[in-house]
Amino acid sequence: MSIQAIIQGKKEWRAHVARVKALPKDYQIVYRELQKYLFKVGPVELTAGTGLLSGIVDLFEEGAASGKGVLEVTGRDVAAFCDELIKDSKTYADLYQASIVQEGHKAMNKNTDQTK
Structure with a gap:
């Protein structure tokens, strides 16, 4: 990653934080609770620029502009709201599970090869 990309990423993040504030x-x-939840669950595409977090801020800005309370936008179960947002997203947990399965297959193949 180039220094320019890092600087651009920081600028985008600061602009994102300003929108939240x-x-x-x-x-x-x-928003902070959603962010904590999503960081724990770990969707792979969680960037500020064009990712999920920016989409949430867009939704929240629209809700606030129309005079809605935040729970009118998300519903009372905020975790379920998050889960719905990421239901089709690849998470770090998915990647980890896939690597575990792959390692298991390698180990099984290795054992099979040794018993021959």
Whole structure:
């Protein structure tokens, strides 16, 4: 990754954080909880520029502009809202599980080869 890409990424992240800080307080609180949840669950595409987090901020900005409360936008079960957002996304957990399966297959093949 070039230094220019790092600098550009930091600029995008700062702009993203500024958008979050401009939201009403209730939206900011729910956004932080969503962000924590998503960081733990680990969707691979979670960038600020054009990723999931920016989409959430877009949705929250629209909801706030129309006078809706944040739970009117997300529903009362915020974790379920997150799960729905990432249901078709590849997560780091998925990648890890795939690597475990692959290692298991390698080990089985190695054992099979040794018993011949």
